Amino acid sequence: MTIIGSGFAGLATAVRLKQEGRHDFIVLEKSHDVGGTWRDNDYPGCACDVPSNLYSFSFAPNPRWSRAFSQQAELHRYLRDTAVRFGVMPHIVFDAEVLGATWMEDDQEWEIETRAGTVRSQFLISGAGPLSEPSYPDVPGIEDFQGTMFHSAQWNHDHDLSGERVAVLGTGASAVQFVPHVAEAARELTVFQRTPPWILPRPDRNVPELQKRLYNTVPALQKAVRIAVYWRQEAMLPGLVHRPGLLRAVEKLALAHMHWKVKDPELRRKLTPDYKIGCKRILIANDYYPALTRPNVSVVTESVERINPHSITTRDGREHAIDTLIFGTGFHVTDTSISDRIRGRAGETLSERWKGSPQAYLGTSVSGFPNFFLLVGPNTGPGHTSVVFYIESQVAFVLDALRTVDRSRLSSIDVRREVEDDFNREIEERMEGTVWTTGGCGSWYLDANGKNSTLWPGFSFELRWRTRKFDVAAYTTQSESSATAVARAS
Numbered sequence: 001m002t003i004i005g006s007g008f009a010g011l012a013t014a015v016r017l018k019q020e021g022r023h024d025f026i027v028l029e030k031s032h033d034v035g036g037t038w039r040d041n042d043y044p045g046c047a048c049d050v051p052s053n054l055y056s057f058s059f060a061p062n063p064r065w066s067r068a069f070s071q072q073a074e075l076h077r078y079l080r081d082t083a084v085r086f087g088v089m090p091h092i093v094f095d096a097e098v099l100g101a102t103w104m105e106d107d108q109e110w111e112i113e114t115r116a117g118t119v120r121s122q123f124l125i126s127g128a129g130p131l132s133e134p135s136y137p138d139v140p141g142i143e144d145f146q147g148t149m150f151h152s153a154q155w156n157h158d159h160d161l162s163g164e165r166v167a168v169l170g171t172g173a174s175a176v177q178f179v180p181h182v183a184e185a186a187r188e189l190t191v192f193q194r195t196p197p198w199i200l201p202r203p204d205r206n207v208p209e210l211q212k213r214l215y216n217t218v219p220a221l222q223k224a225v226r227i228a229v230y231w232r233q234e235a236m237l238p239g240l241v242h243r244p245g246l247l248r249a250v251e252k253l254a255l256a257h258m259h260w261k262v263k264d265p266e267l268r269r270k271l272t273p274d275y276k277i278g279c280k281r282i283l284i285a286n287d288y289y290p291a292l293t294r295p296n297v298s299v300v301t302e303s304v305e306r307i308n309p310h311s312i313t314t315r316d317g318r319e320h321a322i323d324t325l326i327f328g329t330g331f332h333v334t335d336t337s338i339s340d341r342i343r344g345r346a347g348e349t350l351s352e353r354w355k356g357s358p359q360a361y362l363g364t365s366v367s368g369f370p371n372f373f374l375l376v377g378p379n380t381g382p383g384h385t386s387v388v389f390y391i392e393s394q395v396a397f398v399l400d401a402l403r404t405v406d407r408s409r410l411s412s413i414d415v416r417r418e419v420e421d422d423f424n425r426e427i428e429e430r431m432e433g434t435v436w437t438t439g440g441c442g443s444w445y446l447d448a449n450g451k452n453s454t455l456w457p458g459f460s461f462e463l464r465w466r467t468r469k470f471d472v473a474a475y476t477t478q479s480e481s482s483a484t485a486v487a488r489a490s
Helices: 008-019 072-085 173-185 209-217 219-234 237-241 244-261 265-271 288-292 350-354 387-408 417-431 460-466 480-489
Strands: 002-004 026-028 098-104 109-114 117-121 124-126 148-151 165-169 188-192 297-300 304-307 311-314 319-321 324-327 372-374 410-415 475-479
Touching: 002 008, 008 026, 008 072, 008 387, 026 117, 165 173, 173 188, 173 288, 188 311, 209 219, 237 244, 244 265, 244 288, 265 288, 265 297, 288 297, 372 387, 387 410, 387 460, 410 417
Parallel strands: 002 026, 002 124, 124 372, 148 324, 165 188, 165 324, 188 297
Antiparallel strands: 098 109, 109 117, 304 311, 311 319, 410 475
16 A cells, blocks of 8 residues: 655555554655645744644644644644654655556556566555645746746755845745744845735734643643634624625724735735635735835835746836835645656556546546545635545545445455546536635636635534445455456456
8 A cells, every 4th residue: 555645644644554453555755854734834834724623633733732832833843743753754655756647457557667676466545645845936037047046945045035125926824934034134125915805904923831741641631722713713604605705804804914014005905805814815914914014115006017036027117126025925835747647547646537627526526436445535625624634534535435345355446436426516516606616806716717626515523424434335346366367368
């Protein structure tokens, strides 16, 4: 069995496999360390926007979180500690980026080519994640820039921003966190904003030592807090999916937050979104708005026309001189490169099958790709809560599938195309009327065809319920005996 990636998804799968007594697996990691998103995104100010007690494994509670919302270094350390604690490290092959994976029908297994060599495996589980590949804007002249240029997910810590003229492209979740730090260091900072985000206050705080001791002494107390936080997050869902009007109070809070932090009417105008809150990812920050009011910071809303060797030209013809260019432009979410590298039964890749709109049964199985499972696959992303809850739900589904295979002595399982299609028609119908499709914005939730193939359009506990048990009737199966007969005949 082969797992791709050692972030939250890959580690959750590996730990659960070991807890079930399954040790015949490897984890292919493209980098030199575990952690995925929380290894790579180490830009200044990087932190989670889901409370620590919920943004963690249910089987590995951490009673010593230092803050209510964990910062990058602490989350990375937590993932590394979890891998060591549960004995996963010996299973990980580092510097083993997956270059291609092909289903071998005669052998009923996957052939996986990596930078560390080729492996064969009956099952392939992708925990590559949707926030693993930085996305750069398609702007003319980007290759001509002669200053220092990097993406927030590949932060250049060796480059000193002191005294420099810095430009930031993008105002999403990453930029909101690193812009305040850049503003303090740079001589001039120009933030090029295409669409302003909705921002709420960040209710972060240091966790008192007494609380840590209580969590350590009485684990049930931390579990109770986790449950309370979970249901608080779920309370956001009706406004996002069923009745967007319920979010008006949240919108008023966001506007009040901006008015409190930003006194300049013209800057307020630039920063006020013209779409419904929730249409794009709702951000939380206390220092972003104050950073934009600094005398050395300016916000430009004119679109970028061209990047020059030492400047940026905007649509109004203005040329903005810069020394360093930082991209806060997000990731390839619906068009990850891993989908170009996995080739199924008919010889087509996932991206060729999807044609711009990823889809999978329960976000996990794709017809024509036997013994293959996606974690955080299409339409299993959270719009309101912790992705770790979704990951653990899918992992439980995969484990039950493996039990079914063992119990029935199967060589392969492949979701029926009509089952997958019916499921995705349901998802599309449920997505209509949500704030994500009617809120008046364009977002990274939407794929190349304008479909929201990222988020789950319902309560997270519904996905947990629907993935609690593997339904073998939804799959075509092949027994070990018939597979052996076919192999001998060939």
